[in-house]
Amino acid sequence: xxxxxxxxxxxxxxxxxxxxxxxxxxxxxxxxxxxxxxxxxxxxxxxxxxxxxxxxxxxxxxxxxxxxxxxxxxxxxxxxxxxxxxxxxxxxxxxxxxxxxxxxxxxxxxxxxxxxxxxxxxxxxxxxxxxxxxxxxxxxxxxxxxxxxxxxxxxxxxxxxxxxxxxxxxxxxxxxxxxxxxxxxxxxxxxxxxxxxxxxxxxxxxxxxxxxxxxxxxxxxxxxxxxxxxxxxxxxxxxxxxxxxxxxxxxxxxxxxxxxxxxxxxxxxxxxxxxxxxxxxxxxxxxxxxxxxxxxxxxxxxxxxxxxxxxxxxxxxxxxxxxxxxxxxxxxxxxxxxxxxxxxxxxxxxxxxxxx
Amino acid sequence: xxxxxxxxxxxxxxxxxxxxxxxxxxxxxxxxxxxxxxxxxxxxxxxxxxxxxxxxxxxxxxxxxxxxxxxxxxxxxxxxxxxxxxxxxxxxxxxxxxxxxxxxxxxxxxxxxxxxxxxxxxxxxxxxxxxxxxxxxxxxxxxxxxxxxxxxxxxxxxxxxxxxxxxxxxxxxxxxx
Amino acid sequence: xxxxxxxxxxxxxxxxxxxxxxxxxxxxxxxxxxxxxxxxxxxxxxxxxxxxxxxxxxxxxxxxxxxxxxxxxxxxxxxxxxxxxxxxxxxxxxxxxxxxx
Amino acid sequence: xxxxxxxxxxxxxxxxxxxxxxxxxxxxxxxxxxxxxxxxxxxxxxxxxxxxxxxxxxxxxxxxxxxxxxxxxxxxxxxxxxxxxxxxxxxxxxxxxxxxxxxxxxxxxxxxxxxxxxxxxxxxxxxxxxxxxxxxxxxxxxxxxxxxxxxxxxxxxxxxxxxxxxxxxxxxxxxxxxxxxxxxxxxxxxxxxxxx
Numbered sequence: 001x002x003x004x005x006x007x008x009x010x011x012x013x014x015x016x017x018x019x020x021x022x023x024x025x026x027x028x029x030x031x032x033x034x035x036x037x038x039x040x041x042x043x044x045x046x047x048x049x050x051x052x053x054x055x056x057x058x059x060x061x062x063x064x065x066x067x068x069x070x071x072x073x074x075x076x077x078x079x080x081x082x083x084x085x086x087x088x089x090x091x092x093x094x095x096x097x098x099x100x101x102x103x104x105x106x107x108x109x110x111x112x113x114x115x116x117x118x119x120x121x122x123x124x125x126x127x128x129x130x131x132x133x134x135x136x137x138x139x140x141x142x143x144x145x146x147x148x149x150x151x152x153x154x155x156x157x158x159x160x161x162x163x164x165x166x167x168x169x170x171x172x173x174x175x176x177x178x179x180x181x182x183x184x185x186x187x188x189x190x191x192x193x194x195x196x197x198x199x200x201x202x203x204x205x206x207x208x209x210x211x212x213x214x215x216x217x218x219x220x221x222x223x224x225x226x227x228x229x230x231x232x233x234x235x236x237x238x239x240x241x242x243x244x245x246x247x248x249x250x251x252x253x254x255x256x257x258x259x260x261x262x263x264x265x266x267x268x269x270x271x272x273x274x275x276x277x278x279x280x281x282x283x284x285x286x287x288x289x290x291x292x293x294x295x296x297x298x299x300x301x302x303x304x305x306x307x308x309x310x311x312x313x314x315x316x317x318x319x320x321x322x323x324x325x326x327x328x329x330x331x332x333x334x335x336x337x338x339x340x341x342x343x344x345x346x347x348x349x350x351x352x353x354x355x356x
Numbered sequence: 357x358x359x360x361x362x363x364x365x366x367x368x369x370x371x372x373x374x375x376x377x378x379x380x381x382x383x384x385x386x387x388x389x390x391x392x393x394x395x396x397x398x399x400x401x402x403x404x405x406x407x408x409x410x411x412x413x414x415x416x417x418x419x420x421x422x423x424x425x426x427x428x429x430x431x432x433x434x435x436x437x438x439x440x441x442x443x444x445x446x447x448x449x450x451x452x453x454x455x456x457x458x459x460x461x462x463x464x465x466x467x468x469x470x471x472x473x474x475x476x477x478x479x480x481x482x483x484x485x486x487x488x489x490x491x492x493x494x495x496x497x498x499x500x501x502x503x504x505x506x507x508x509x510x511x512x513x514x515x516x517x518x519x520x521x522x523x524x525x526x527x528x529x530x531x532x533x
Numbered sequence: 534x535x536x537x538x539x540x541x542x543x544x545x546x547x548x549x550x551x552x553x554x555x556x557x558x559x560x561x562x563x564x565x566x567x568x569x570x571x572x573x574x575x576x577x578x579x580x581x582x583x584x585x586x587x588x589x590x591x592x593x594x595x596x597x598x599x600x601x602x603x604x605x606x607x608x609x610x611x612x613x614x615x616x617x618x619x620x621x622x623x624x625x626x627x628x629x630x631x632x633x634x
Numbered sequence: 635x636x637x638x639x640x641x642x643x644x645x646x647x648x649x650x651x652x653x654x655x656x657x658x659x660x661x662x663x664x665x666x667x668x669x670x671x672x673x674x675x676x677x678x679x680x681x682x683x684x685x686x687x688x689x690x691x692x693x694x695x696x697x698x699x700x701x702x703x704x705x706x707x708x709x710x711x712x713x714x715x716x717x718x719x720x721x722x723x724x725x726x727x728x729x730x731x732x733x734x735x736x737x738x739x740x741x742x743x744x745x746x747x748x749x750x751x752x753x754x755x756x757x758x759x760x761x762x763x764x765x766x767x768x769x770x771x772x773x774x775x776x777x778x779x780x781x782x783x784x785x786x787x788x789x790x791x792x793x794x795x796x797x798x799x800x801x802x803x804x805x806x807x808x809x810x811x812x813x814x815x816x817x818x819x820x821x822x823x824x825x826x827x828x829x830x
Contacts, residue, residue: 034681036654036657039683072383072386074386106492110409111412114413114416115415117421118419120420121392121419124427128385128427140428143428144428316650320646320650320653321646321649336639364535368539371547372547372550375551375570379554379558384562395573401543401577404535405535405540405577405584407592410576410593410596413600414576414600418604422569425611430562449557454556459549459552459556462549470538470542471538475536480585484585485587486585487584487587496593497593509598515605516601519608520605523608523612526612526615
């Protein structure tokens, strides 16, 4: 029985984490966007507006659940749950520290991709269930975008998997630090197994993975419908896209899913390319920084630090770049990202055969 | 009955009820969303047959691909098609009765055959070494698809390319006449 | 361990449900769903038997091939259905009876 | 193709640099300065937000904001009500029995203001009433952010008389008028008597 209790506790902890992260990201996004636009952002609720996110959530909790008369009620009610659960289940296979992973699946990354593809279905459900032409248009755009961008994402992830020879995220992480038992070569030549640190990350083990990371990062922005790929929820054209009709707690769930998705794709990128919970500090002679800064606490610290940096990058990009047009979005995916990612996969195969 | 069996029977019941509802429900869009439930619970059954890779492939391809494609095909097509997809009359037709009869006959044959065989005493099953829960089936599948099943694998990839080109050709807008 | 016969019975029921949809539905998309059910029933059989084939892995690999083939088939079938609708303004297979239009 | 990609990267990085510069410039905020200040357009970096209720922009001298009436100076001439284009000033005057007093510029006050209401919801801030006022008792203040829950509260009542006082003055006026009328009648009768 304890066995199941642990599972439930881990699931609760992950849920609490996503909720807290969403609150934090909400506040930081508002602040960062404000600073970039020479504003101050929320200042009134709490010191420097720090309780603004809580106030927003409280406001959302009080709101009425509105179901449009013409809506397909079952689909309308189920959609936010499916959207959130599909993202939330993805957290199950992510490694947080050495030996600390909710579910060590040997299919980890594949599982996450399968689960994330369910989100598409939830979005279609929301769009159809709302019975609103803007919602339907938004969900159509969203699905077209997500299905297309899954290809470059998947292929660039595959190029990492080919280098790492594993689908298990924990093993992929271990292979990028000092805890590994295999040889690690910086740029394929210099053995850095004992040195570790930033030199052992996947992007530095095989330099073409830097391009793969760029592809992954851009495609992941599109996967979580963030600007500049936010045409599914373009406020100015579609008044919010597939979640137009949602209010109150249901809207909060969609919001939660969006921000959790940001964290999730950021963390997958960090785990696959940027060393996961491995420390960026290398061992230099007798100064064994890498050995000192590896452990459960340090692991959580490093992965949070790296992922939050990636999330900050996502926010930064959102408030800098304007929105793509639909045709630009599609041609960018199919004409630039997909061929490039195939090239990366090809190089990965050759690299694996010749350099490792 | 232990937990494993409980979960197995729960998912198989979910699969069969949702499949029945998919074929009996009138609202087509809802029935496609229900199709998702049955495909997902089918993936769960694959895991009980110790085929985790197949299960996740099922989710990726069916849920992420086929279902979305089906819904997309609908919603992209014009409103007339949507209206014609939702029949108004609900009366029970004679041909449906025949259909049910044929299906029940098929079911009877299949199940009775199934019950006649004592699977645990079959010689080839006895002599085989079954996949254990600790095995890494992904590893095996990877190696096998590059060695023993290389030819079907390659043929499949060519077929996929054909399907891709064919579907794109069929779905594109013809020249305006 | 779930006994093999349970998998086979479930797949038999699933196959019959698919067969019913194929026989009685007057809508090409629902017929397509019925075919998918039948393919899935076959895949379930493959996977269930594949458990006893560790060395050759035939069951699981052919289940994989079947899934991929079914997906490709659906893509082509949907394209055909859309085209048929464009030509005949209906997707009821029993009404599409002209070879020349 | 490659040149295009390079151009994309260059422009993206340029944009990112721009936002980053503004992000780090947000540590300081621009000083609150009046528009008349010579340095008003000189501030180019820092946050522009003015945290309004806590900090307020200085209003220009020629600004036209909410009306205020100094009732002690008002001679209840009704000119402001007449000139008002939107008729937002409502004045009811009562003649006094004797001179009430003097305004600050020496004009003698002879009328009581039983009612002096300005409906600020109607007011269009043209400032005509302040121009015509002979004693300059109606002025535009620098308050611009008064907000009310009820629309009726937007009607500012400047009259300092209570209803009872007004009634008393009216009664006094009536009495005076009656007395005068009686005196006139008396005088008229006497005149007639004298003629006879």
